[in-house]
Amino acid sequence: MGDSNVSGQAYALTVMAPIVSEEVSELVNYLDNLGSGNASPLSKVGGTHFARWVVMDNLVFEGGRQRPDSWSGPRLLFTSNFDGSLDSYLDRLHSGLGECADLVWGHCRDYPQGQGLQAFSDWIKRYQIDTSLFYAAYGKMTVENVLHSLDVRSRLAAFAGRHQGASAAELKAAFLQEFQS
Amino acid sequence: MSNVEGKATAITVMSPVWPGARYYLSLLFAIARHPLAKKGLGKLETLSFIHYARWTVISKFPDGDRGEKLRCSYLLFESNFNGTWSEYIDAFSEVVPVRMWAIWFTSFGFPGPQPVGPFKQYIRKNEYVANHYWSAYPGASATEVISAGRAATAVAQLRERAEGLDDAAFEEAYREMLTTIQRGL
Amino acid sequence: MTLDRANIQGFVVRGYRLPVAAYLFLRVDDPIKASRWISYAADQVITAAPWSEKPAAGINVAFTYAGLKALLVPDYSLAGFPAEFREGMAARATLLGDEGEGHPSHWEEPFRAPGDLHLMVMISAKDDEKLEQHKAHVCERIEGFGGLTLIGSQIGKALEDGREHFGFKDGVGQPSIEGSGVKPLPGQGAVDGNGWRPIRAGEFILGYLDEEDVLPAAPTPDQLTANGSFLVYRKLHQDVARFRRQLEEAARLYPGGVEMLAAKMVGRWPDGTPLALSPDAPDPELARDRMRNNDFAYADDREGEHCPVGGHIRRANPREGLPFQGKLVNRHRMIRRGIAYGPELPPGAEDDEQERGLIFTSLQASIERQFEFVQSQWMQSGNAFGVGDAQDALTGSQSCEQPKMVIPGCPPFFMDSLARLVTCRGGEYFFTPGVNGLHFISAADGKE
Numbered sequence: 001m002g003d004s005n006v007s008g009q010a011y012a013l014t015v016m017a018p019i020v021s022e023e024v025s026e027l028v029n030y031l032d033n034l035g036s037g038n039a040s041p042l043s044k045v046g047g048t049h050f051a052r053w054v055v056m057d058n059l060v061f062e063g064g065r066q067r068p069d070s071w072s073g074p075r076l077l078f079t080s081n082f083d084g085s086l087d088s089y090l091d092r093l094h095s096g097l098g099e100c101a102d103l104v105w106g107h108c109r110d111y112p113q114g115q116g117l118q119a120f121s122d123w124i125k126r127y128q129i130d131t132s133l134f135y136a137a138y139g140k141m142t143v144e145n146v147l148h149s150l151d152v153r154s155r156l157a158a159f160a161g162r163h164q165g166a167s168a169a170e171l172k173a174a175f176l177q178e179f180q181s
Numbered sequence: 182m183s184n185v186e187g188k189a190t191a192i193t194v195m196s197p198v199w200p201g202a203r204y205y206l207s208l209l210f211a212i213a214r215h216p217l218a219k220k221g222l223g224k225l226e227t228l229s230f231i232h233y234a235r236w237t238v239i240s241k242f243p244d245g246d247r248g249e250k251l252r253c254s255y256l257l258f259e260s261n262f263n264g265t266w267s268e269y270i271d272a273f274s275e276v277v278p279v280r281m282w283a284i285w286f287t288s289f290g291f292p293g294p295q296p297v298g299p300f301k302q303y304i305r306k307n308e309y310v311a312n313h314y315w316s317a318y319p320g321a322s323a324t325e326v327i328s329a330g331r332a333a334t335a336v337a338q339l340r341e342r343a344e345g346l347d348d349a350a351f352e353e354a355y356r357e358m359l360t361t362i363q364r365g366l
Numbered sequence: 367m368t369l370d371r372a373n374i375q376g377f378v379v380r381g382y383r384l385p386v387a388a389y390l391f392l393r394v395d396d397p398i399k400a401s402r403w404i405s406y407a408a409d410q411v412i413t414a415a416p417w418s419e420k421p422a423a424g425i426n427v428a429f430t431y432a433g434l435k436a437l438l439v440p441d442y443s444l445a446g447f448p449a450e451f452r453e454g455m456a457a458r459a460t461l462l463g464d465e466g467e468g469h470p471s472h473w474e475e476p477f478r479a480p481g482d483l484h485l486m487v488m489i490s491a492k493d494d495e496k497l498e499q500h501k502a503h504v505c506e507r508i509e510g511f512g513g514l515t516l517i518g519s520q521i522g523k524a525l526e527d528g529r530e531h532f533g534f535k536d537g538v539g540q541p542s543i544e545g546s547g548v549k550p551l552p553g554q555g556a557v558d559g560n561g562w563r564p565i566r567a568g569e570f571i572l573g574y575l576d577e578e579d580v581l582p583a584a585p586t587p588d589q590l591t592a593n594g595s596f597l598v599y600r601k602l603h604q605d606v607a608r609f610r611r612q613l614e615e616a617a618r619l620y621p622g623g624v625e626m627l628a629a630k631m632v633g634r635w636p637d638g639t640p641l642a643l644s645p646d647a648p649d650p651e652l653a654r655d656r657m658r659n660n661d662f663a664y665a666d667d668r669e670g671e672h673c674p675v676g677g678h679i680r681r682a683n684p685r686e687g688l689p690f691q692g693k694l695v696n697r698h699r700m701i702r703r704g705i706a707y708g709p710e711l712p713p714g715a716e717d718d719e720q721e722r723g724l725i726f727t728s729l730q731a732s733i734e735r736q737f738e739f740v741q742s743q744w745m746q747s748g749n750a751f752g753v754g755d756a757q758d759a760l761t762g763s764q765s766c767e768q769p770k771m772v773i774p775g776c777p778p779f780f781m782d783s784l785a786r787l788v789t790c791r792g793g794e795y796f797f798t799p800g801v802n803g804l805h806f807i808s809a810a811d812g813k814e
Contacts (some may be wrong), residue, residue, distance in 0.1 A: 031312035062290035132210035150328035161780035167347035363778035
């Protein structure tokens with residue numbers, strides 16, 4: 001039946017690791033102050049569609065019939081929707097994030113600080129939780145596909161407006177010019 | 182600390198579930214994953230504002246070598262979508278209440294998907310805000326991504342045919358292409 | 367379920383069809399004295415009780431959050447009002463697309479510094495003379511009681527033939543309300559199989575069951591909120607000259623011509639004929655026939671070849687244009703009671719730079735779920751309809767990167783470089799209480 005983490009060629013990675021309690025505030029500060037968009041360290045990790053870090057301080061308690069629950073300490077959740085295989089992504093994650101990986105996960109209890117890709121990869125997999133059900137609206141499209149398609153769409157809309165009423169010859173020439181590849 | 186990045190909104194919900202519910206949930210999701218049941222997710226597709234969504238049943242939290250088993254199991258829901266949080270929950274409540282109920286009825290305190298007021302409060306209570314949220318294309322909605330995919334394919338196909346068409350035939354083909362993909366432009 | 371019509375302010379349930387109106391904006395200076403006027407006004411307001419004869423003139427009253435506070439409404443009541451009402455419209459500018467020239471920093475008084483705007487008195491009348499008389503009478507009474515100061519006013523006057531300044535017949539589409547006693551017309555309600563059913567009153571009036579079969583969220587106590595509604599007021603400036611210029615320019619390449627292109631922007635021909643029923647030409651008989659002119663659902667027009675998916679009226683009420691048989695639409699309806707303001711710009715005339723436009727008012731149980739949602743998700747965005755960033759060609763701020771409207775067809779027509787035609791000059795969120803609410807407010811002293 002296939003890998004439940006996969007839909008099309010999209011992979012849903014879920015990682016949850018315990019944070020050293022005394023370091024939660026530092027981690028929260030660091031994450032909250034990361035730049036967004038191109039200034040985010042995640043922008044250096046190729047093939048990432050969406051990703052997030054969530055510091056989960058407590059478990060939710062609903063009261064009523066639920067007996068109070070507790071865990072050993074706060075957890076750091078990391079989720080990512082990315083293209084391709086897990087191993088090649090972890091490689092890109094490690095090299096793309098660079099120092100940032102240590103600055104984030106370094107606050108987790110047994111993180112292999114500065115020990116290279118293999119140790120990092122093994123650690124992430126140890127803290128990975130398999131997805132039970134994954135829905136992807138366009139699981140066959142890679143980030144590159146998406147960005148390229150968005151660009152073509154935008155250019156096509158502009159092109160169509162500009163060349164309304166153009167002669168057939170003009171139209172064909174302009175089209176070949178605009179959409180070279 | 183924000184759940185919003187451009188047009189994309191993040192939602193992260195983790196709810197404690199009844200004792201034994203993890204068996205029910207595992208079965209539910211296994212059925213939902215089966216190719217024959219794929220149409221169960223069809224309505225999600227029609228609710229076209231979802232980029233990705235995932236559900237995960239957690240009975241043991243990874244921890245060192247042995248993992249940590251808590252009193253309760255937990256249901257994690259994580260999604261990226263467009264539009265407001267309010268609209269998202271409204272739509273789930275109005276359009277797929279049975280699926281909502283099937284997924285969450287074993288979560289403590291779940292009031293049911295309708296009416297939407299208490300359902301929204303319940304989600305809020307079980308929700309976590311992202312400390313860092315990133316999107317590769319924050320300016321595009323899921324619908325736009327899908328339309329763009331169609332547009333890019335259509336343009337590529339026309340491009341390939343173009344050289345071999347005379348001007349009049351090209352114009353005809355171009356009009357046809359625009360007519361087919363006009364909705365997404 | 368029948369409505370308590372004697373306790374509901376009249377314009378919530380039906381349009382008066384009185385052609386002139388004045389809006390008086392007031393500040394509370396002395397809550398005790400002002401409360402006495404409110405108590406007096408509670409007996410004066412036009413209610414939804416059946417008329418034996420339509421009044422020649424009458425008033426209705428509404429309050430801002432600041433106003434309720436100034437009148438010493440108890441804290442436990444104030445705390446129950448929704449966030450958007452408490453914040454006021456100016457604070458919601460980003461959400462509503464009130465940017466650039468439409469930004470609150472450019473608004474007229476008394477909306478620009480809204481803290482002083484406490485009450486609005488709406489005067490409706492059958493002609494200018496009656497309006498002046500009644501306005502004078504109202505102002506005299508207000509002065510007599512004391513405690514309230516007039517800080518601004520606005521006059522509205524309907525144009526010929528029920529049209530608005532761009533030349534289109536307005537007000538054809540209104541929701542039919544369950545229990546209102548007003549005969550529902552086909553197309554007004556929610557889609558119901560092949561027909562229509564009235565919308566639950568609770569979508570518009572507090573204290574009645576809504577489309578989810580529960581009571582809409584409301585502050586306490588019922589004495590204050592039952593029979594009340596939330597009112598959105600917006601003075602919308604219309605650049606008629608620019609609208610006509612843009613249309614002329616764009617229509618040069620459009621096979622259907624100027625009138626059809628204009629109709630495509632709106633979703634109806636200028637005379638009110640719906641494109642959904644008559645896409646090729648206006649049909650005056652159909653336009654006049656109230657049993658037919660609103661009876662369409664777009665079910666047979668998914669791609670918008672008749673009425674474009676981005677057409678104004680289709681954005682405002684997508685009917686079956688969105689999937690799931692209206693479930694995604696029924697909770698976003700609004701009652702509209704607008705009136706035009708300013709002199710008409712004659713056809714063909716140069717821009718005279720006069721102030722003209724629409725006093726837009728809508729009534730709903732939830733400003734956020736109804737007005738704000740339609741404005742931000744359906745007017746200022748096209749994503750719900752699959753048209754991406756495209757904003758409403760008629761009312762949008764055109765703040766997206768490529769402001770355009772694609773008119774569906776074989777082939778589609780691109781209306782590019784859309785200019786902003788409508789700019790907000792000021793507005794605010796109000797609560798319009800039932801008569802019971804007026805009594806509660808006038809008796810409140812905030813000490814409980």
